[in-house]
Amino acid sequence: DGGITQSPKYLFRKEGQNVTLSCEQNLNHDAMYWYRQDPGQGLRLIYYSQIVNDFQKGDIAEGYSVSREKKESFPLTVTSAQKNPTAFYLCASSIGTLDEQFFGPGTRLTVL
Amino acid sequence: KQEVTQIPAALSVPEGENLVLNCSFTDSAIYNLQWFRQDPGKGLTSLLLIQSSQREQTSGRLNASLDKSSGRSTLYIAASQPGDSATYLCAVRRRATSGTYKYIFGTGTRLKVLA
Numbered sequence: 001d002g003g004i005t006q007s008p009k010y011l012f013r014k015e016g017q018n019v020t021l022s023c024e025q026n027l028n029h030d031a032m033y034w035y036r037q038d039p040g041q042g043l044r045l046i047y048y049s050q051i052v053n054d055f056q057k058g059d060i061a062e063g064y065s066v067s068r069e070k071k072e073s074f075p076l077t078v079t080s081a082q083k084n085p086t087a088f089y090l091c092a093s094s095i096g097t098l099d100e101q102f103f104g105p106g107t108r109l110t111v112l
Numbered sequence: 113k114q115e116v117t118q119i120p121a122a123l124s125v126p127e128g129e130n131l132v133l134n135c136s137f138t139d140s141a142i143y144n145l146q147w148f149r150q151d152p153g154k155g156l157t158s159l160l161l162i163q164s165s166q167r168e169q170t171s172g173r174l175n176a177s178l179d180k181s182s183g184r185s186t187l188y189i190a191a192s193q194p195g196d197s198a199t200y201l202c203a204v205r206r207r208a209t210s211g212t213y214k215y216i217f218g219t220g221t222r223l224k225v226l227a
Contacts, residue, residue, distance in 0.1 A: 004155075006155075033215070035217075040219065041219060042116065042201070042216070042217035042218055042219045042220070043156075043201070043203070043215075043217040044217075045214075045215050048213070048215075056212045056213075057212075058215075059214075090155055090156065092156075097213050098143050098144065098205065098213075099161075100146065100158055100161040101146060101158065101203075101215075102158055103148075103155040103156040103157070103158075104155050105154060105155045106153075106154065106155045108153075
């Protein structure tokens, strides 16, 4: 089955810790994205990548970092510099940056 | 600044009713607009993508229209069913002045179809 997987589904972090969220796709898509969703707000773009070894900051990149070493994988690290990291994180991919986006099931991060 | 607004925020309708969901955007210089549905605690499911050169797209009981000049898109759902209950989101894609791409989502319309 082709699709996007995210792990873990739930993640708990202590203040001051860095955590990494996984996103993998087997759709052969070039573009991948990370969004954050907070209650009552629209999704906000954190980072996106158009191609391997390249990525661009979105609207709320501060406190986050990404890498794109493989086409299939786009992990997101939430660093201790992110002031309010508790949120629902969604990964997406598309053939190109102007094409239809497909989303993974999400990771819910809670800071204790 | 591009803003995307979806009104109403919530809607309840009886089963079988035809309904229209609205999406408004302030900047007409968009590449495309995409409609999604989201079930509670889940990721987004793509419904329809309309390119800026298109006026409408259809998939089954769904029809989405786009009027760039007025900054509006509508999602029409025919013969609604309880399984259509979800939050419906629209998103526009445009180029930022920096040359990067911007993806702007509305806050959604929460639909409940009553059996």
